Amino acid sequence: MVRVCIGRRSEPSQVDSSRPLTVEGASGERLLDLLDEVASPISFSCRSATCGSCRVTVERGAELLEAPRASERETLLALGGGPATRLACQVRVSGATGEVHLTPFAPT
Ligand code: FES
16 A cells, blocks of 8 residues: 655645645555545646646655656646656556655745
């Protein structure tokens, strides 16, 4: 099982890690489905790699997530963001065990 810890941002540049939400998922599960299980601070709109509202920053554990597919790469390229930026609606868990830490996207 992979534990996903979702931090909150008290300010765009500051992560409040004192009260992360956590949810566990197995390999192949969509992050979108896992975040729907908890009151996630990540917002979703299209859920199809179009709007970019679900952007997250993967702070740790990126190796436990599948690599971005073409549609996700294209949207991220158009919207900007660093290599740690992902679309939560497109990400699938790929690792066996470990922790992924992510926060809502904040432009730098
Ligand atoms: S919800 Fe629109 S890109 Fe993920």
